[in-house]
Amino acid sequence: MTQVAPKQNPSPDLPHEAYLTALASLDQVGPARMRWLLSFGSPQVVWQLLRAGKIRNPPAQLAVKPPQLTEWVAQANSADPQQIWSACCALGVGVVSLGSPGYPPALAADIDPPVVLFHLGNPDLLSSPSVAIVGTRRATGYGLRVAEELGAGLAEAGVMVVSGLALGIDAAAHFGALSVGESGAAVAAVVGSGLHAPCPVRNRKLASRVASSGVIFSEVPPEVSGAPWRFPVRNRILAALSDAVVVVESPGAGGSMHTVREALARDIPVLSVPGPIDSRASEGTNRLLSDGAEPCLGVDDVLMAIGLGGKQANASPPNPIPSQQDSRPIPDEAGERALATIGWRPVSVEHLAARSGLEFQQLASTLSWLETHGWIQRTGGWIERRARSDEPERLRGRPT
C-alpha cells in the first residue's frame, strides 16, 4: 500500500490542475467526492495521501464503500499525474481550476462551483447575457422548431445560448444559434461526459462546430466517458452559467426539470414554452407554467426576462400565426381542405386522405403544391403544417 515508486515522485513543475485532473479521473468521482478529497489538503498532497492509503473514513452521505476506496488507492498508484496532464494538454483541452485567473466569474460566484473545469474552444467568449435552452431528447417537431427559432433569435440579439449538446431540444437550440453565424453571439455548451468522449456520439460534428465558434465546458476529464449520473450533475453548471433558463419541451420528470430546480435554487428566472395539453412532451413545461413559471411565447419574452429591452417597435405579438407578412400564395379550395384536416398536429397521409375525402390524384397534387409553397412539410411519413414560410426547415436528417 505504501510503496511509492521513485520515478513517480511529483515533478515540482507540475501545476496543481494536473493533480486535480488526476483526482477527477478516478473512478466514480464527482464534485461532492472531489470536495471531500480536497478537504485533506492541496491536490498534490491529496494525491500523495491517496497513494499512501491514508485517506479514510468518507462521510456517510458520499456513500463511498471500502472497495471503492481501495480501488482509488490502486488507481492512484498505477496512474501518473504527469502522463494524465500531458495527455490532457496534447488533446488541446484547456483546464482551469477554481480560483485561477481564467475561471469563469459566473461560476466562481456559484453556490456549488466545479473545482476544475475543462474546456474546448475559447472560454473568453463566455459573455453575459446568456440563456440556457433545455428540453427533452424526445422532442416533437414543434419543440425542435421552437428550440431552433429561440436559439437563432437569441444569438441574433447578442445573447449567448447555452445548452447541453444532447439530442432533441439541446441540439436544435445549438443548431439555431449556430445558424446565425458570425453576426450572432457565441454559443456555449456544458456536457456531462469528457470532452473527447462525446455523448451522444451522433452530435460529435455539432460539438466541434460549437467548439469552433464558442466554448464547451465539462468538469469531467477529457477521456472519461459520460455515466448517467454525470448528466444531472452538470445541469447545475448549465444553470449557473445562464441568466435565464428556457424549457422548451419536457415530460413531467426529466433532466430539464432538474435544470429548472438548479436554476430556482440560484434565483435564475425560468421560462417555459407552452405546448398542447395532451402532448406528453409538453407535460412538464405546461406544469411549470401552471406553477408560475414565466411563459415563453417568443424570443422577446426571453429578452424581457433578462432585462434586455422590451417588445420591438411594431409591437406585434411574438411569432404571430399566421403571420401578417405571409408571402405564401393562398391555397385553393382543396388545399384549404387539406390544411384544415391536417390541423396543427402531424398526421399521416392515410389519415389525411380518409378525413379530407380528397381523391388520390387530387390529394397528391394538393400536397405537392402545399409542400412546394411552404405550407406543409413531410417527415418520416408524417405531414405537418408549417406556421410560416420563413420558418427554418425542421431538423430532418440533421447533420450529426
Add this chain to the structure above:
Amino acid sequence: MLAEVPSATLLGVEGHRVLVEVHVGQGLPGFTVVGLPDASCREARDRVRAAVLSSKLKWPDTRITVNLAPTHVRKVGSGLDLAIAMALLGASKQLNPEALKGLMFLGELGLNGTLRPILGILPLVDSLSAGRVVVPAENLAEARLVRPDARGVRTLTELVSALRAEEPWPDLPVRESTSGPAEVYCDLAEVQGHPVARRALEVAATGGHHVLMVGPPGSGKTMLAERLPGLLADLDPRGAMDVSRVHSAAGLLRVHNGLLTRPPFRSPHHTASLVALIGGGSTLLRPGEVSLASGGVLFLDELGEFPAAHLDALRQPLESGIIRVARANANVTLPARFILVAATNPCPCGVGQWGECRCTPGQIARYGRRLSSPLLDRFDIRLAVDPPEAAMVFAAQRSGESSMQVRARVERARMRAQERGVSSNRELRGEALEKFAPLSDQGRMLLRSRLETGSLSMRGAQRTRAVALTLRDLEGTGGPITTDDLEGALLLRGEEQQIGVLA
C-alpha cells in the same frame, strides 16, 4: 445380363435425365449402386430388394451392379427406386427387355412393393424426352400436366403384369389432390378506409414495384399485403409452368385444374433460416421461399426482425429475378422474380404515433439501421399505414372496388409494360426509362425542383419516374409523364426516411 432404363433426378427445380444401368453377372452375390448416389439414393438397394421379393419376383443370387449415368451428376432421393427395379428385372430376364423399350420410370418403392409418390414430378417428367413415363398413381395427375400419356401404377406387381402383357395397363382415374380447396384470395372490397394504400397496391400490382409498409401493430399491414396477389393478373402459360415446377419441387403442388395459374403468396416468418428463405440445403437444393414466391408476392412481416444476412441475401434476387445456389458439388439457378412487400413497425415500441412513442432517438436510430439502405432503396412505394379510425370501421360499410375490378385495370395496364419488352415497369432503368417515360416540361421542372431542395435523390427521381409511368399506364392514355403522375408517384414514394418518427 445388362439392361438400361431412363429416369430422372431432381436438382433445384430442374429435372436431370439419368440412365439407370443394371448389370447382373457372375460373381459373389452382392448389390452395389455406383454413380454418385447420395445416402437416400443408396438406400434404394434395400428398398428395391425387399420390394422385388415381396412382389413374388426372383432376386438374382449373383453380382448386381447398378450404375447411374451420367456419373458426375449427384443423384438425390428415392425417385430412382422404380427404375432400378425395372432395369434389374430386365437384366435378370424376368422381364422381356423389349417390353421396357420406350418407357421411363419414376417413383419410390415401399418394402411391400407399393409405389410411393415423389417430389418434383413436374420438372422430372418435363426433363424426360421421347417415350412414355410411368409414375406412381398418386403422382399421375401432376405428371399428366406435362405428359398427357403418362401412366400411373400402384404396385410393382401391377406394373410387372402389365409389362408381361398378363394384364392390361391399369386404367387409373386421375386423382386430383383433395387436400384443401383452391387458394382463396382475400378481396380488396373488404378493406375499410386506407384510400392511399389501396391505390398503392394497385400500382404495385401493375408495375411490380416493391412495397414497404410502415405502421403500428394492428394498422392493417398484413391485411393489405394479403390482398396484393388478388390484384395480379393470372400467370401466362410459361409463368404458370415455372411456378408449378417450383411448387412441385418443393412438394407443394396441389393439382386441381392443371397448372397453377394464380400468383403465389408467401409470407415466411422472420425466424426462417437462410436456406429456407433462399433455397439450398446440402443434398436436394430445395427451392426457398423466394423461389416459391416467384411470379407472385413475397411478404416479409416485421422486416426489421429478419437477420441482416437474410435481408442482404435478398438483394441478388431483387436485382436479377433469379437466385444462384452453389454448393461444393452442385450449382443450381432458381427463379426468384417476386414483388416484395415488407412491413415494419416505425420504431421498437411500435406505437409510432407522434408524441406517444416511448423510444429514445438512439433506439429508433438503431432500429432503422437494421435495414441496410441498399435494401430500402429497392422499395419504390413506401406507405405509412395508420390504423383506421374507429368511427370509420363501424360506419356504414362503404365498400370500395373489389379485387376483380382493380385486377381488370391492372391487366390492361400491364399489357402496356409488356409491350416495352420488360415484364414490369420496375425493371426499367436509365436509358429505357428515358425512352419509355419521357417527361413533360412541367414534370421535368417538378423533379428538378425536388432534386434542388434535396427532398429527392437522383436514384429517387429515377424510381419516381418509373412509378409515374405505372400511374400513366393505369390512366391508359399514353403520352409523356405529367406532373399529376409524378405527384402521385411522389406521394407513394413517401419519405426517404420512413422508419422512425422524431417523437
